[in-house]
Amino acid sequence: MSDTPKSEPASVRPRLTIGTRGSPLALWQAHAVQAALSAALKVPAEAIAISVIRTSGDQIQDRALSEAGGKGLFTKEIEEALLDGRVDLAVHSAKDVATFLPEGLHLAGYLPRADVRDALILKEGAGLDDLPAGARIGTASLRREAQLRRLRPDLKVELLRGNVHTRLAKVKDGEFDATLLALAGLTRLGLAEAASALLDPADFLPAVGQGAVAIECRIDDPDTNAAIAAIACRDTGIALDAERAFLSALDGSCRTPIAGLATVEGREVRLRGLVLVPDGSDAAEIEARAPIVDAARLGTECGATLRASAPARLLGL
Ligand SMILES: NCc1[nH]cc(CCC(=O)O)c1CC(=O)O
Numbered sequence: 525m526s527d528t529p530k531s532e533p534a535s536v537r538p539r540l541t542i543g544t545r546g547s548p549l550a551l552w553q554a555h556a557v558q559a560a561l562s563a564a565l566k567v568p569a570e571a572i573a574i575s576v577i578r579t580s581g582d583q584i585q586d587r588a589l590s591e592a593g594g595k596g597l598f599t600k601e602i603e604e605a606l607l608d609g610r611v612d613l614a615v616h617s618a619k620d621v622a623t624f625l626p627e628g629l630h631l632a633g634y635l636p637r638a639d640v641r642d643a644l645i646l647k648e649g650a651g652l653d654d655l656p657a658g659a660r661i662g663t664a665s666l667r668r669e670a671q672l673r674r675l676r677p678d679l680k681v682e683l684l685r686g687n688v689h690t691r692l693a694k695v696k697d698g699e700f701d702a703t704l705l706a707l708a709g710l711t712r713l714g715l716a717e718a719a720s721a722l723l724d725p726a727d728f729l730p731a732v733g734q735g736a737v738a739i740e741c742r743i744d745d746p747d748t749n750a751a752i753a754a755i756a757c758r759d760t761g762i763a764l765d766a767e768r769a770f771l772s773a774l775d776g777s778c779r780t781p782i783a784g785l786a787t788v789e790g791r792e793v794r795l796r797g798l799v800l801v802p803d804g805s806d807a808a809e810i811e812a813r814a815p816i817v818d819a820a821r822l823g824t825e826c827g828a829t830l831r832a833s834a835p836a837r838l839l840g841l
Pocket residue numbers: 617618619620704705706707708709710733734735736737
């Protein structure tokens with residue numbers, strides 16, 4: 525009876541199941557959450573199962589995603605699995621999670637945030653200043669395009685889609701002179717070395733949520749909420765509350781380039797936000813701080829202030 529070795533993996537019944545996309549980045553993130561939960565709950569990693577779910581975003585991939593319906597595309601099928609009870613929690617890049625979640629679901633916590641900066645990947649040179657006039661930069665991000673054009677109106681920004689490996693290859697092959705990628709994603713894929721320069725948030729603001737891994741679950745699932753609370757990073761949660769409230773106060777058109785970054789500084793949270801016209805010729809910025817308990821309110825107020833003060837063309841109205 526006591527012959528079965530205690531570490532027999534087959535004997536471990538999963539007590540929680542993580543739903544995730546199957547991309548290398550998504551799997552890295554799911555494994556990070558699995559490892560954190562396994563340590564916090566003192567269960568073997570096998571007790572936290574990982575279920576890969578194919579999303580419509582994965583299926584469409586190369587079509588114009590914004591035309592096909594925007595952000596929710598990479599989360600819809602995973603959220604359906606959450607609501608059906610097929611998975612208990614879902615792990616996403618916070619940046620890719622829409623501001624409005626399906627009823628009954630919430631973001632219950634975040635892993636400690638990684639470096640928020642965008643990385644510049646150059647074919648040649650060490651920084652933005654090394655790019656000659658007319659150099660071709662590939663990106664699919666309106667936010668990166670608009671900020672680049674604002675800093676360097678002389679560059680040619682063109683559409684470059686695909687996963688991180690594809691984009692790096694197109695710079696290496698000379699199809700583009702440069703691209704921009706989140707340092708966090710590069711690092712997770714073991715490709716941080718590909719970064720030629722890191723852009724200071726003071727002149728190039730990241731996307732809301734960049735660098736953070738979000739964990740979503742059913743609001744009415746106390747066990748899973750408690751498990752997530754055991755691994756959640758408080759400061760990341762405060763920053764993301766401010767950033768996501770800011771974004772949701774401005775949302776409306778997913779064609780509007782928006783950037784935002786909040787940081788916890790002692791008992792305060794500081795939020796910087798930016799809205800631009802796609803060609804970078806005009807922009808409206810805001811910076812404000814509030815006690816950390818008011819993080820979400822700070823985001824909402826900053827969004828509302830920009831909305832009221834920014835020229836209509838900035839908001840794609
Ligand atoms: N939009 C795709 C996406 N979603 C999350 C990351 C990287 C990780 C992160 O920003 O947290 C990336 C790639 C990129 O923007 O370079």
